[in-house]
Amino acid sequence: MASFVDLVFVLVVVIDLFLLASSRLGAAIRTVAIQGALLAALPLLLLRETHHLGHAILLAGGALAIKGLFIPWLMFRAIREASIRREMEPIVGFVPSMVLGAVGVALAFAFSSRLPLPDAGAHAFLVPTALSTVWAGLLLVVTRKKAVSQVLGFLVLENGVYVFGLLLSDVMPVMVEAGVLLDLFAAVFVMGIVMFHINREFSSLDTEKLSALKD
Amino acid sequence: MLFVILAPLVLAPAALAVPSNRRRPLVLLAGALLHAAGVAALFASPPPPRAGAWLAFDPMAKVTLLTTTVLFLAAAIYAQGYLARRKDRDNRVFVGGLLLLLAAMTTVALSQHLGLSWVAIEATTLASAPLIYFNHNARSLEATWKYLLICSLGIALALLGTFFLALSGAAPGGPRSLLLDDLIAAGPALSRPWVRAAFVLLLVGYGTKMGLAPLHSWKPDAYGEAPGLLGALLAGGLTNFAFLSIARVFQVTRAAGDEAFARDALVGLGLLSIALAAVFVVGQRDFKRMLAYSSVEHMGILALGIGLGGGAAGGAFFHSMNNGLTKGVLFLSAGNIHRAFGAKTTDEVRGAARRLPVSGPLFLAGFLAITGSPPFSPFFSEFAILNGAFGAGRFLVGGLFLALLAVIFVGMATTVLAVVQGDPGDAPRVPDTGDSWLTAAPPLALMVLVLLLGLFLPQGLRDLFGAAAQLVGGRWD
Numbered sequence: 001m002a003s004f005v006d007l008v009f010v011l012v013v014v015i016d017l018f019l020l021a022s023s024r025l026g027a028a029i030r031t032v033a034i035q036g037a038l039l040a041a042l043p044l045l046l047l048r049e050t051h052h053l054g055h056a057i058l059l060a061g062g063a064l065a066i067k068g069l070f071i072p073w074l075m076f077r078a079i080r081e082a083s084i085r086r087e088m089e090p091i092v093g094f095v096p097s098m099v100l101g102a103v104g105v106a107l108a109f110a111f112s113s114r115l116p117l118p119d120a121g122a123h124a125f126l127v128p129t130a131l132s133t134v135w136a137g138l139l140l141v142v143t144r145k146k147a148v149s150q151v152l153g154f155l156v157l158e159n160g161v162y163v164f165g166l167l168l169s170d171v172m173p174v175m176v177e178a179g180v181l182l183d184l185f186a187a188v189f190v191m192g193i194v195m196f197h198i199n200r201e202f203s204s205l206d207t208e209k210l211s212a213l214k215d
Numbered sequence: 216m217l218f219v220i221l222a223p224l225v226l227a228p229a230a231l232a233v234p235s236n237r238r239r240p241l242v243l244l245a246g247a248l249l250h251a252a253g254v255a256a257l258f259a260s261p262p263p264p265r266a267g268a269w270l271a272f273d274p275m276a277k278v279t280l281l282t283t284t285v286l287f288l289a290a291a292i293y294a295q296g297y298l299a300r301r302k303d304r305d306n307r308v309f310v311g312g313l314l315l316l317l318a319a320m321t322t323v324a325l326s327q328h329l330g331l332s333w334v335a336i337e338a339t340t341l342a343s344a345p346l347i348y349f350n351h352n353a354r355s356l357e358a359t360w361k362y363l364l365i366c367s368l369g370i371a372l373a374l375l376g377t378f379f380l381a382l383s384g385a386a387p388g389g390p391r392s393l394l395l396d397d398l399i400a401a402g403p404a405l406s407r408p409w410v411r412a413a414f415v416l417l418l419v420g421y422g423t424k425m426g427l428a429p430l431h432s433w434k435p436d437a438y439g440e441a442p443g444l445l446g447a448l449l450a451g452g453l454t455n456f457a458f459l460s461i462a463r464v465f466q467v468t469r470a471a472g473d474e475a476f477a478r479d480a481l482v483g484l485g486l487l488s489i490a491l492a493a494v495f496v497v498g499q500r501d502f503k504r505m506l507a508y509s510s511v512e513h514m515g516i517l518a519l520g521i522g523l524g525g526g527a528a529g530g531a532f533f534h535s536m537n538n539g540l541t542k543g544v545l546f547l548s549a550g551n552i553h554r555a556f557g558a559k560t561t562d563e564v565r566g567a568a569r570r571l572p573v574s575g576p577l578f579l580a581g582f583l584a585i586t587g588s589p590p591f592s593p594f595f596s597e598f599a600i601l602n603g604a605f606g607a608g609r610f611l612v613g614g615l616f617l618a619l620l621a622v623i624f625v626g627m628a629t630t631v632l633a634v635v636q637g638d639p640g641d642a643p644r645v646p647d648t649g650d651s652w653l654t655a656a657p658p659l660a661l662m663v664l665v666l667l668l669g670l671f672l673p674q675g676l677r678d679l680f681g682a683a684a685q686l687v688g689g690r691w692d
Contacts, residue, residue: 114408115408115409115412116406116408116409117382118382118383118385118386118387118389118406134372134375137371138368141364141368147360150364154364154367154368154371157368157371158371160375161371161374161375161378164375164378165378167378167382167385168378168381168382168385180334180374183334183337183338183341186338186341187337187340187341187363187367190341190344190345190363191363191364191367193345194344194348194356194359194360194363197348197351197356198356198360201352201353201356202353207360210356210357210360210361211357212353212354212357213354213357213358213361213435213436213439213440215435215495215499215504
């Protein structure tokens with residue numbers, strides 16, 4: 001069981017690096033969906049005390065429905081309607097951004113060994129995975145031009161924050177977690193509507209066109 | 216206490232359900248009146264503080280809610296006139312969104328639970344983003360996209376910071392809670408490295424929302440393209456709540472014993488914001504973008520006030536009220552000028568004082584007030600902050616602050632005078648857009664309030680600012 005949990009964490013980090021290097025939007029959305037599904041399994045895999053079982057199932061179910069299914073479905077609709085397949089010219093190239101991502105992973109492991117964890121029983125990979133996923137998400141948002149890629153980056157960032165939140169699953173009341181998932185859902189929903197309007201206004205989902213406002 | 220949150224929250228779907236575009240703004244007015252009545256009732260009989268409650272009417276909540284409810288009421292009256300003239304636009308989303316925004320902002324003010332605060336701040340972003348797109352053109356779409364993406368990024372980092380803070384107190388025997396009182400009571404028992412990391416992330420996250428440099432990049436676009444009515448509520452209302460959230464996190468950091476670091480970070484970001492605003496205000500031809508940079512400046516002043524502490528902290532809370540009300544005057548009158556000329560740059564707009572006999576002079580008076588000219592109230596709050604800087608022996612900080620204020624005064628004066636003075640002559644004109652009671656009286660009333668607060672500050676308000684400043688280790692001199 002323990003090695004299986006290790007595998008999940010490693011896969012999450014590998015997916016971060018894959019996303020940084022991938023130009024095909026369809027594949028990227030599918031990969032984010034897989035990452036979401038993996039993350040949904042984590043609350044159950046990391047469960048230590050059985051009286052939290054109901055809470056863990058609720059969190060896992062919610063995460064799977066939103067991160068693994070609903071949001072990817074929304075994103076697929078967006079690229080189908082805009083008929084785009086690829087992120088053509090990112091601001092930072094695919095290889096450099098992957099290298100930056102890898103540096104982030106190394107730093108995350110180095111950094112988290114320094115931070116004292118109040119809970120000694122926590123999984124050793126949890127904090128570095130969370131921090132490297134947050135970093136990868138930030139990189140994606142900042143370096144990509146297509147609105148879809150930017151939203152995907154935001155999702156990856158939220159995934160990283162979610163992994164970190166698992167550290168607190170017995171401290172935080174359910175309400176706050178529900179609020180977190182709900183907000184993610186609403187954020188992507190509103191972003192989806194805005195993307196729809198960008199597409200209609202400019203006949204493309206390229207945020208390069210959004211550069212009329214400057215000083 | 217729940218009433219002030221629930222009243223606008225319940226009215227929002229009601230506004231969506233009203234079929235008539237003409238009658239719908241009345242729901243907004245009803246929401247504003249109910250909210251104002253609710254806040255007045257809270258002041259008349261303050262609910263006693265209860266241990267462990269998620270909502271409380273503390274001094275910081277009092278300062279921000281008082282400012283916001285007055286501003287929102289003025290904006291709601293203005294909206295009656297404004298939306299009646301904008302028959303070309305469906306105002307369903309606009310009215311509903313404003314009410315949701317009011318409910319979310321009120322929740323931020325009252326929340327004593329940092330998790331709940333985060334949810335409410337995220338809700339303010341989501342409620343306000345569609346409103347920036349009110350004009351449905353390419354420029355407002357670009358502004359909406361930037362606002363949504365940058366603020367969502369900031370808010371995601373703030374969530375990570377909130378988790379860090381929860382973790383700092385998660386050790387056995389720790390508070391294991393995100394309630395403000397529990398965290399402050401735990402104080403030094405919190406894990407220092409996590410608290411420091413949390414403060415940095417929360418300052419970056421909520422600082423984005425507040426518009427502190429260098430996280431302000433959405434602000435000129437959003438304020439430039441949004442209707443003046445929304446600009447007033449964002450610059451005068453929403454930013455104050457982000458400020459309040461940072462002040463609350465500062466309370467925890469201070470209790471945990473990391474005060475010096477946090478103060479330095481606030482003073483640094485504050486001065487950077489004022490300096491950056493000075494750079495971009497000079498030579499700014501778009502007067503709505505100019506107001507956005509002025510907002511960056513004043514957020515910097517608030518951060519500076521809290522960072523300096525002592526009498527400057529009391530000045531900062533006073534300034535949050537003055538800035539809120541004055542931004543209301545400026546954005547509402549700028550909105551009127553924008554409507555009347557159909558343009559918002561000094562290339563096309565001139566002689567606003569002749570064409571708009573109320574809004575033009577009000578824009579000028581608002582400019583004088585916001586740049587700290589006596590006898591308007593921002594002069595006194597900025598003076599308190601400056602006094603705090605010199606009193607604490609921070610001569611370099613105080614001197615820089617004063618010099619930058621002078622640069623901003625000159626920079627803004629060039630733009631504002633070009634807009635207000637002169638002969639409108641052949642400048643573009645939009646029919647049926649002159650000053651009316653509904654669009655000119657609300658900014659005028661706010662202006663009178665700013666003047667009165669400058670001439671006479673009631674003892675009750677002084678005590679309030681003092682009590683709020685005391686929470687962050689300051690006082691009211």
